[in-house]
Amino acid sequence: MKESLKKFAPIIVAVLAFVIISVGYFSPVLEGKKIFQNDIKHFIGMAKEVNDFRAENDEAEPYWTNGAFGGMPTYNLSAKYSHDYIKKLDKILRFLPRPADYLFLYLLSFFVLLLVLKVDVRLAFLGAVAFGFSTYFIIILGVGHNAKAHAIAYMPLVLAGILLVFRGKYLWGFVLTAIAMALEITASHPQMTYYLLIATIVLGITFFIEAIKKKELPAFFKQIAILVVAVVLAVGTNATGLLATKEYAKYSTRGKSELTINVDGSTKKASNGLSKEYITQYSYGKLETFNLFIPRFMGGGNSENVGLDSNIYKFLKKNVDARQAKQFAEHAPLYWGKQPIVEAPAYIGAALMFFFVLGVFLLKGKYRNWLLATFIVSIILSWGKNLSFVTNFFIDYVPLYNKFRAVSSIQVIAELVVPLLGVLALKEWFSSKIPSEEKLKALKISLLVTGGFALIFTLFGSSLFAFEGLRDDNYDQMLPGFLQAILLDREAVFFKDSLRTLIFVVISAAVLWLFLKEKLSKNIAIVCLISVVLIDLISVDRRYVNNNDFLSARKIDKPFVASEVDKQILQDKSIYRVANFSLDPMNDGSTSYFHKSIGGYHAAKMGRYQELYDYQIAKNNVEVLNMLNTKYFKFTNEQQKELAQQNTNANGNAWFVKKLKLVNSANEEMVALDSLKTKNEAVIDRSKLQNELTTSYKVDSTSVIKLTSYKTNELVYKSTSKENGFAVFSEIYYKDGWNAYVDGVLKPHYRVNYVLRGLEVSKGSHTIEFKFEPTIIKTGNTITLLSYLFLIFIPAGWYFVEKKAKKIS
Secondary structure (H helix, E strand, C coil): CHHHHHHHHHHHHHHHHHHHHHHHHCHHHHHCCEECCHHHHHHHHHCHHHHHHHHHCCCCCCCEECCCCCCEECCCCCCCCCCCHHHHHHHHHCCCCCCHHHHHHHHHHHHHHHHHCCCCHHHHHHHHHHHHCCHHHHHHHHHCCHHHHHHHHHHHHHHHHHHHHHCCCHHHHHHHHHHHHHHHHHCCCHHHHHHHHHHHHHHHHHHHHHHHHHCCHHHHHHHHHHHHHHHHHHHHHCHHHHHHHHHHHCCECCCCCCCCECCCCCECCCCCCCCHHHHCCCCCCCHHHHHHCCCCCCCCCCCECCCCCCHHHHHHHHHCCHHHHHHHHCCECCCCCCCCCCCCCCCCCHHHHHHHHHHHHHCCCHHHHHHHHHHHHHHHHHCHHHHHHHHHHHHHHCCCHHHCCCHHHHHHHHHHHHHHHHHHHHHHHCCCCCCHHHHHHHHHHHHHHHHHHHHHHHHHHHHHCCCCCCCCHHHHHHCCCHHHHHHHHHHHHHHHHHHHHHHHHHHHHHHHHHHHCCCCCHHHHHHHHHHHHHHHHHHHHHHHCCHHHEECHHHHHCCCCCCHHHHHHHCCCCCCEEEECCCCHHHCCCHHHHCCECCCCCCCCEHHHHHHHHHCHHHCCHHHHHHCCEEEEEEECCCCCEEEEECCCCCCCEEEECEEEEECCHHHHHHHCCCCCCCCEEEEEHHHCCCCCCCECCCCCCCEEEEEEEECCEEEEEEEECCCEEEEEEEECCCCCEEEEECCEEECCEEECCCEEEEEECCEEEEEEEEECCHHHHHHHHHHHHHHHHHHHHHHHHHHHHHHHHHHC
16 A cells, blocks of 8 residues: 555646646636636627526526527537536546636646656656646637637547557556547547547557558557547547537538629639638748747737837837837737737747757657657648648548638647657656767757757847738838837847747756766756746746736626617517627627627538628628518717617518519529518528429418517417418528427428528418427437447456456466
8 A cells, every 4th residue: 555655646746736836827716716718708698598598497408599690509609418427527627717727637638648658757747847838728728719728638648548559558548548539529629639630640650650560460450449449439428519510510611602602793612611711811831830949939929018128119109108109019019920810929848849859869769750740740731821732632632621720720739749759858868778879969969950040040030031020011101110110129029039949948958968967866857857848938828828817707707798788779678689780790799698699709600691691791781681680780980989770670580471582592592682672572492492382472461470489499489361371580590400380280491581491381370389409419319328338338348358367367
């Protein structure tokens, strides 16, 4: 017992240290404060109707919200599923207050990976803090990319399971891979999981080549089979969410559009996913890659605090009010790369990059080859349109690659493998396996490469680069001479950070050299390196995410306060929609917090609705706004005062039309909306009809249809008419979930006006119900439950079989 405690004591101490470090970095959480995250603020607005539904219906799930984009499934917004036990495990692991919970996961997960690779606990601790404080990983917590951070945090744990299997620890490798992969999937960021898949494919290829060389192919294929079963079970435990997401994907902006014309009527290029322009909008520049090594190589972010000693402040102070000058100096446009917006550089660390290069020259074998190849693949793909022939090949031919935007974010894989190879290099450096002569040679080369680049940039940066950015023409138009002040500050931070990187590289090399010459003990050397890494990374992280980003919990939990205009609109207790034109409707979650909005804030909104906005609403087609039952408009006047205007022409919740216009394609349907009189006409794409419809109907004053009961997932109407009619409902059509019932009998309904629902109604009085009843949820729940049973019984049976075999032998 004492021996076991002694063995695990360093690990326990390290984990406790991770807790302290995580809470310490985000210390305002100890005061009950919460971090302000812009994306999460909008998420709270988007999820408001769903959360209200749960509160009113004993935690029942609607799986649909009418609060944003006219209506959409909540599968990628805020859905909860039955038998989601892996989510419960995730909550246990994330026991700290947010965002300290994600930082703790970063640290713990990478620590486990290094322990699996038999790295000394002290070096594993160094690697964990190096990974956890990688600048990009901290930045995304500041802006609210929680799902991305969540998925990144479990990446090392997945790799730990895979490597256990490849090391012959089949049972425990199987268990860890299955659980870690299930946790990775439950983080709900498919793009990050996809990038992890790329890293594991490179790993598989590397180990396959090694197996061929050593003639160990049977063992390799056995390992692959074990991993496949583990991943299948991990997928199965997340079946409900995955199946729902897959079903929705074809209707989202990630799916294939039926339109073959652009907004201006020109021919549109066919695409099965996002456009190449959209995918590659955020492409890392080749030169910009040095940001990984020198934090503000390209100026940092679009908004940098340059202080009162800056050229910007001194220049502005002479021309404008000192307060305005100070405000601008705190948000200076120093970034001079080619991406549209950059919050901060994806800095891995000067010391870490030095260790990584050391690993390239010091190590040999499959781990070095895998990590180096993965790094190269990650960097090349992050260049996007700046290396278009490679990116276009992946978009055109690699499955699912065209479903994700912001190709620069694949650098998260580089940020995973750099500290991993770096720590493996340190592991060998502090061991006696490699002769001192080889270590010294690798040290000299690594110092020459990394220190050489840093020295060149420090000494000659001002003559190598012009420091000119995309929007620079605007600044001299604001004030003559202003651009020159900005360029001087860009040059200044370039010099400071280049020199900073040079110093950290030299210090790191000196520590290793002193250990090699027996001037420092191993413990002292490791403590020095941990200190270097923490000072290096945290000092950069604090530039972008610090205590100033925290607010009281009340302000975070309820981020929106109803304005006088909102209060005025909310006096209307009927069911309607609001168009907030004082903001960008398609990037606004705030309106959904108070009203049912025609807009919203989501990366995967419904594709047809986005098209309706682009082709019609953006062109101020009031008839389309009327058919969406947009009863109120919000806008700001010239004095920037918020106002509301009631739209008395809104069509209401449902209405009978006199005429159906049958067209032959999505193009014709969209064009028909240009002039459609939506109160009297509806347009239908006949290629989607299973049966013929009457095209002309009689509508008189006695033809009435009214919404009598509203729930997010259930709408009840009463209709009365003397003649058979066709009703249009101001609700978004979604084939795989919404069912229409007339007097309790299931009836077919149709997509009309490109996005709405239409239904034939016979004469007389009827009760019409629309219920959201997605069958995919039931199917997914069954698969999920079976997968958990297999995940329990396979390892249990495996363990007892192995135990029995050992007794026999």
